[in-house]
Amino acid sequence: KGCKLIGCGSAVPSLKISNDDLSKVVDTNDEWISVRTGIRNRRVISGKESLTTLAVKAAHKALEMAQVDVDDVDLILVCTSTPDDIFGCAPKVQKALGCARNPLAYDITAACSGFILGLVSAYCHIKAGGFKNVLVIGADALSRIVDWTDRGTCILFGDAAGAVLIQACDGEDDGLLSFDVHSDGEGYRHLNAALKENETDDELGSNGSVLGFPPRQASYSCLQMNGKEVFRFAVRVVPQSIEYSLAKAGLSASSIDWLLLHQANQRILDAVSTRLQIPSEQVISNLANYGNTSAGSIPLALDEAVRSGKVKPGHTIAAAGFGAGLTWASTIFRW
Numbered sequence: 001k002g003c004k005l006i007g008c009g010s011a012v013p014s015l016k017i018s019n020d021d022l023s024k025v026v027d028t029n030d031e032w033i034s035v036r037t038g039i040r041n042r043r044v045i046s047g048k049e050s051l052t053t054l055a056v057k058a059a060h061k062a063l064e065m066a067q068v069d070v071d072d073v074d075l076i077l078v079c080t081s082t083p084d085d086i087f088g089c090a091p092k093v094q095k096a097l098g099c100a101r102n103p104l105a106y107d108i109t110a111a112c113s114g115f116i117l118g119l120v121s122a123y124c125h126i127k128a129g130g131f132k133n134v135l136v137i138g139a140d141a142l143s144r145i146v147d148w149t150d151r152g153t154c155i156l157f158g159d160a161a162g163a164v165l166i167q168a169c170d171g172e173d174d175g176l177l178s179f180d181v182h183s184d185g186e187g188y189r190h191l192n193a194a195l196k197e198n199e200t201d202d203e204l205g206s207n208g209s210v211l212g213f214p215p216r217q218a219s220y221s222c223l224q225m226n227g228k229e230v231f232r233f234a235v236r237v238v239p240q241s242i243e244y245s246l247a248k249a250g251l252s253a254s255s256i257d258w259l260l261l262h263q264a265n266q267r268i269l270d271a272v273s274t275r276l277q278i279p280s281e282q283v284i285s286n287l288a289n290y291g292n293t294s295a296g297s298i299p300l301a302l303d304e305a306v307r308s309g310k311v312k313p314g315h316t317i318a319a320a321g322f323g324a325g326l327t328w329a330s331t332i333f334r335w
């Protein structure tokens with residue numbers, strides 16, 4: 001069995017926040033943000049919007065493009081680090097989509113590498129498990145875990161969801177040509193949103209102390225990042241990983257149509273494409289409009305590039321995600 005990517009979709013919140021808007025709440029300005037990051041606007045969930053509503057919108061669009069009925073989906077992977085429920089967002093998405101046959105639905109947590117790991121997982125499920133139609137959804141609302149008083153981080157992120165439908169097909173001609181996946185827990189200290197240590201909660205957890213363990217309610221810190229270290233990490237590992245995936249696929253950088261990276265920062269996109277000698281016209285970038293949307297960024301950028309006619313059927317794409325964990329992952333796929 002092979003597999004092919006046959007549909008994509010995306011959804012962003014309605015509330016738009018510009019760099020000028022941010023300069024009213026933290027000591028920053030449009031010039032600093034756009035020169036250092038390339039970001040001009042971001043979208044943030046508000047009102048009745050949730051990660052589930054965004055993910056469902058993106059999934060419907062992907063199913064419509066793929067011409068696959070929702071009842072024929074047999075696996076839903078929701079790649080997210082900011083789920084609506086800590087036990088998992090995917091079953092909520094499955095319910096909201098109205099899948100009649102209770103397909104397996106679970107979350108993948110790998111920050112900004114999540115979507116690529118979702119693609120790889122879909123591929124492995126199809127190869128090993130006989131699944132036919134897999135929805136891979138990348139969705140995040142980092143606005144939920146960002147410290148909105150920290151100018152070093154709050155200017156970078158936005159919320160979004162994107163989805164891809166991967167379908168099993170006969171024959172060996174895989175749409176997913178190769179992949180390369182890694183983690184390095186040593187680098188965890190550079191980027192995390194960790195459980196707070198030594199927190200006690202007298203009211204809710206007091207029985208714990210009676211029973212002999214420290215009462216403790218889970219409470220998480222806001223996203224903490226050493227921007228310089230993350231930058232260095234990304235420009236070091238991403239080109240290496242893509243080169244490895246290209247070699248595994250028997251390709252070179254000059255034979256791909258598009259470079260599609262996690263949309264973290266325009267300077268990271270520029271540094272990676274320069275190192276790989278891929279011209280800027282072949283680099284997909286939409287981060288000016290949305291900022292870093294974590295697991296949502298790659299499928300959102302893919303969807304825009306497909307719908308605008310940039311990415312055409314048969315095109316070969318080198319994609320890579322990188323971020324907290326630290327994690328990084330690349331894949332070469334054919335649209």
Ligand code: ACO
Nearest residue numbers: 028032036111112151152155227228230231264265323324
């Ligand atoms: N506006 C104005 N000034 C600012 C701002 C801001 N928003 N933020 C920081 N500054 C100031 C700092 O205080 C510092 O001032 P000082 O020189 O007086 O001390 C100066 O600007 C430089 O700050 P640095 O943090 O050194 O700036 P740097 O050039 O490293 O740029 C940035 C910061 C844009 C975050 C960069 O490090 C970066 O892009 N790193 C990669 C981050 C990234 O992409 N993370 C996402 C990973 S994906 C994931 O998993 C979430």
